[in-house]
Amino acid sequence: MSEQLAIHGGKRSVPESFVKPWPYVTTADQQAVMEVFKSDGIIEQQRIQSEGLAKEWAEYMGVKYCIPVNSGTAALHMSLTGVGIEPGDEVIVPAFTFWASAAAVLHHNAIPVFLDIDPETYCIDSDLIEAKISERTKAIMPVHIHGMPADMDAVLEIAKKHNLKVIEDVAQAHGARYKERLCGSMGDAAGYSTQASKTLSSGCQGGLFTTNDEIVYERASLLQYFGEIIVPGQEREDQKYNAYGLGWMYRGDMFSQAFIRSQLKRLDKNNSLRIRNCNFLTEHLSQIRGLKTPYVPNECEPVYYNYVVGFKPEEIDLNVSPRTLRDKVQKAMKAEGVSMGLWQRLPVPKQEVFQNRIGYGKGCPWKCHDSIIEYKKDDYPKTVEFIDSHSYIFDVNPPNDLELMGMYVEAFQKVMGNLDRLLK
Numbered sequence: 211m212s213e214q215l216a217i218h219g220g221k222r223s224v225p226e227s228f229v230k231p232w233p234y235v236t237t238a239d240q241q242a243v244m245e246v247f248k249s250d251g252i253i254e255q256q257r258i259q260s261e262g263l264a265k266e267w268a269e270y271m272g273v274k275y276c277i278p279v280n281s282g283t284a285a286l287h288m289s290l291t292g293v294g295i296e297p298g299d300e301v302i303v304p305a306f307t308f309w310a311s312a313a314a315v316l317h318h319n320a321i322p323v324f325l326d327i328d329p330e331t332y333c334i335d336s337d338l339i340e341a342k343i344s345e346r347t348k349a350i351m352p353v354h355i356h357g358m359p360a361d362m363d364a365v366l367e368i369a370k371k372h373n374l375k376v377i378e379d380v381a382q383a384h385g386a387r388y389k390e391r392l393c394g395s396m397g398d399a400a401g402y403s404t405q406a407s408k409t410l411s412s413g414c415q416g417g418l419f420t421t422n423d424e425i426v427y428e429r430a431s432l433l434q435y436f437g438e439i440i441v442p443g444q445e446r447e448d449q450k451y452n453a454y455g456l457g458w459m460y461r462g463d464m465f466s467q468a469f470i471r472s473q474l475k476r477l478d479k480n481n482s483l484r485i486r487n488c489n490f491l492t493e494h495l496s497q498i499r500g501l502k503t504p505y506v507p508n509e510c511e512p513v514y515y516n517y518v519v520g521f522k523p524e525e526i527d528l529n530v531s532p533r534t535l536r537d538k539v540q541k542a543m544k545a546e547g548v549s550m551g552l553w554q555r556l557p558v559p560k561q562e563v564f565q566n567r568i569g570y571g572k573g574c575p576w577k578c579h580d581s582i583i584e585y586k587k588d589d590y591p592k593t594v595e596f597i598d599s600h601s602y603i604f605d606v607n608p609p610n611d612l613e614l615m616g617m618y619v620e621a622f623q624k625v626m627g628n629l630d631r632l633l634k
């Protein structure tokens with residue numbers, strides 16, 4: 211048996227306060243936000259920051275249109291209306307995601323249809339898509355989960371064959387690439403979150419919508435601002451005050467936009483440092499029997515929003531479930547000072563909102579569109595298996611570097627070397 215575990219009274223592998231939090235705020239970020247405060251025309255800043263961010267993110271993505279908004283969910287909702295989704299339409303969504311992907315579909319009175327995941331990449335299993343396509347299906351929403359690009363060639367091909375739209379959920383994958391193409395640039399529209407924890411962070415809430423299609427852009431713009439047409443560059447007092455359809459208030463705020471613009475200048479650098487940290491973890495953790503490190507398909511360049519670790523008790527002849535091993539190791543790792551934990555607890559369709567078809571109330575959108583879609587609890591075995599056998603390392607972001615990653619590796623070696631005692 212090696213060194214005593216922190217959970218049993220030994221010394222922590224990661225000293226107290228050693229981990230640096232995300233987002234990492236520089237003097238330049240602080241100045242960018244202060245400039246908004248210091249400006250003579252603080253209201254004017256609303257337009258300046260929004261237009262500046264729209265231009266810079268569209269340039270980064272290599273797309274024609276971007277609209278900064280107040281959340282990733284809003285950006286996905288706008289993507290759905292932008293591509294023409296209407297009440298009662300079905301949209302195919304992976305069962306493993308943050309449920310906001312599906313909430314955006316419900317927000318438009320449309321109906322999410324869930325698919326199980328590819329257990330290697332944790333993204334939508336493209337082999338299952340065609341079986342779920344019905345006359346009502348109008349779109350597929352691949353989610354680039356944990357910074358891992360979904361199987362986009364297959365998704366785009368199926369969409370083309372069945373005349374479906376593709377909306378990319380890029381909440382967790384800013385800067386990730388699939389066959390050298392940026393995630394978010396391949397479908398008909400995309401929604402990105404800039405919520406505090408994300409790889410492009412506002413420090414609070416926020417989101418970005420993008421598309422290459424003028425009509426999609428125009429429809430999304432209507433939804434973003436009360437259903438009104440807002441002419442870019444024109445003052446509010448010169449606008450028409452005429453609603454052309456139902457809209458929401460999804461506009462982002464100027465302070466977080468100034469912060470995002472400053473963070474965007476370091477996105478690629480931050481991504482490359484995070485990738486270096488995660489590659490280091492993979493190199494060393496893959497040597498530890500009983501652990502499973504992320505699989506990266508050749509065509510994918512993930513950005514590791516979080517680092518995902520799997521548990522394989524059978525590999526080390528342990529007669530416990532992956533979940534038991536995971537829970538015990540995770541607890542011991544936390545005591546070692548490693549910020550490890552869980553994310554989703556259930557496949558999205560197993561959540562109450564779908565099991566009880568709560569939605570808008572009175573059974574809508576399902577009842578009001580005579581939907582026959584069912585959310586059977588046993589339909590997503592790979593998602594359940596994934597959730598039960600994996601854990602996350604959260605603090606892999608810069609400025610945390612290889613020194614901290616080295617401590618994580620040592621902590622794993624220590625904990626996995628003490629399993630006899632830990633599992634007693």
Ligand SMILES: Cc1ncc(COP(=O)(O)O)c(C=O)c1O
Nearest residue numbers: 281282283308310311381403405
């Ligand atoms: C995969 C995924 N989709 C959508 C969202 C929604 O983004 P937001 O919280 O900015 O609305 C999130 C946010 O965590 C997410 O992780």
